[in-house]
Amino acid sequence: MKGIILAGGSGTRLYPSTNSVNKHLLAIYDKPMIYYPLSVLMLGGIREIMIISTPEDIGRFEEMLGDGSAFGIQIEYEVQREPKGIPQALTIAEEFIADDKVTLILADNIFFGHGFTTLFRKAIKNHRHATVFGYRVKDPERFGVVDFDHHQKVISIEEKPEHPKSDFAVTGLYIYDQQAVKLAKKLKPSKRGELEITDLNKQYLMRNQLDVELLGRGFTWMDAGTHESLFEATEFIRITQKRQGFKLACIEEIAYYLGYISKQALYEKGKAMEKNDYGQYLLEIADRKYTQQYWDSIEHHPMLGLVQNE
Template sequence: MKGIVLAGGNGTRLYPITKGISKHLIPIYDKPMIYYPLSVLMLSNIREILLITKPEFVGLYNNLLGNGSEWGIEISYMVQEDPKGIADAFVIGEKFIGKDNVCLILGDNIFYGQGFSPILEKASKKNNGAVIFAYYVNNPQEFGVIEFDEDFKAISIEEKPLNPKSNYAIPGLYFFDNSVIAKAKKLNPSDRGELEITDLIKDYLKEDKLYVQLLGRGFAWLDTGTYDGLANATDFVRTIQKRTGLSIACLEEIAYRKKWITTDQLIKTGKEYEKTEYGTYLKNIVKEDVKK
């Protein structure tokens, strides 16, 4: 399975912060925002990743992430000239996806919860159809909303409905089989000129190949596309890390635990970041392993 991080858009909800920088490079506490979606793909055992962004930001991402070898993954880059919608990622990434299935995550979505890794691994192994997630919210009118039965079978999908049929929003994380490319290419732009992810998901619903995975109590899903969203995400990550002593979205730790990088590689990065708490954390990972 391949992975795509969509880090496009103009970030207008965060002006003037994003007048000169991609919002996905803004820090969420101790690491760039882009680390968080990358960590989700890595936890899904996805090692070939395409990052889609605006042309003027490709160099910035390349400076930060390179080709991904630092974490034992492969990162490539493509551009989205204009914000043509989430589903446009599959048209742009057609050659990258090839004959594989694909996971798409939005660059400004943060997920956290116990047992998340097994859920991701299960979704990544689904060979036929699509897997989307459902998360309970108080304001479903602001999201794409999924209605499903007691067996978690999808019944209906609506985009920002005035009268929602449920309180379950669809987060920006999707697993699709390879037919997603053909489906995306057949979509007609919406009234706002975009290829809507909701329309794409509806195609799977019509084929009875749409599967819903509930993210229940204990899971956190944070959208960092607003000022308050940024502040809340930073407060959340800082609080969890300070109380538990465990880092969220530490790419080096994930890669090390999965044996994608060596101990020497982890030590090298720890030394590079030695003046930070992040570097100290990496060094402590090695120390704890030595004790064992």
Template structure:
């Protein structure tokens, strides 16, 4: 399976800050925002990852993440000239996806919890047939894409911001699918707001009876950090968890090490220039604990 991180868009809801910096490069507590979705892909065992950026921010992402070899991964980058909707990522990444299964994750989404880890482990150990989305209970489903599913977690309906939601479960910003998703996306008509909607791509899988739902329980956390308030909430959540448990969330170097992508020597090398911030010291302590 390959991975796509969608880190484009103009993030006008975060102006004036995002006039000068990409939203996905902004800090969520002690790390750039993009570290969190990247760590999720790595947790799923994904090493080949395409990062979709704006023309303006392309070089900044490459400077931050490089080619991925330092993490035992392979990163590629492609520019999305204009934001045309989330499903456009599949079209932009067509050559990269090829005939492989793919996981697309939004660059501003943060996931945490043992149930998240369990679902990712299941994905890692099983071939993808059709598509799967993660669903999370929300109090105000009208603001989200809403999925309805049966007792076997098979999707029954999926709608984008419905006036009368059929459930309280929102589809989150992570989408697993087979390679058919590229052709599905290419055949989608733009929505009334002029975008190629990922909800419509998932609806096509639903029509084929191939859309499954991974249910995130109440012990899980999901943040869509597209507003100042949600960014602050995510920052406070991560700060509290890290301070109380002494563990880091979204630490890509640790994830590479845990997954066996890099060895002790490589982790120590990554830690060396980061020691003064305390981040590197955390990485070195991982080695001492072995």
């Protein structure tokens, strides 16, 4: 399974903050926005990842994350010269995907919840053709909407319908089989001049090959694409971390618990940032004396889930 993070776009909804910087490099509380989707892919066990961004910004992502070896993963980079829609990411990454399956995530999407890793890994394991993730919202007309029967079989999927058939929005996380690139190439631009991810999902639905995984009450999904949602996401991360004592989307911590990097490497990363809370957190993890009770708690960590011994 390959992973793609789409971090392109012009970020006009966040002007003037994004006049000179890609929105996915903005901080959500104590870490860059890009850390959140990257952590999702890492927690899903995906180690080969491509980040797609604009010609102006791709170098900044590479400077920040390198080739991924510092986190025990492999990161490649590719340019999206014009924002022509989400499915374009699949065609840009055609050679990278090759004959593999792929998980595509939008770089401004944040997922959180006890058991999310379990759900995501099971979705990858049980994946057949195309899988979307549905999340209940109060204003579904603003999103792509998925409707399904009592057996959770997908009936329809629509983009920003005037009269939604359900209140489950399609999040910015998608799993596709080897057909994805071929189908994406056949899509026609919509009235706004972009390829629509809903149209790609409809192609799978027509073939009876579209599945949906529902994120229930215990989960949080946020799209940090506006000033308001960016603030809400920052406040959510701040409060959650302060009350529960662990950091969300700490990719160094995740890499360590997954066994991708050593305790010494974790310590060195913390030492390099020891003047701030993030670095001190890494040092605390590296210095812990582990007990079986602690490892048992890590197994059910809301952001780590089933990582132990996998």
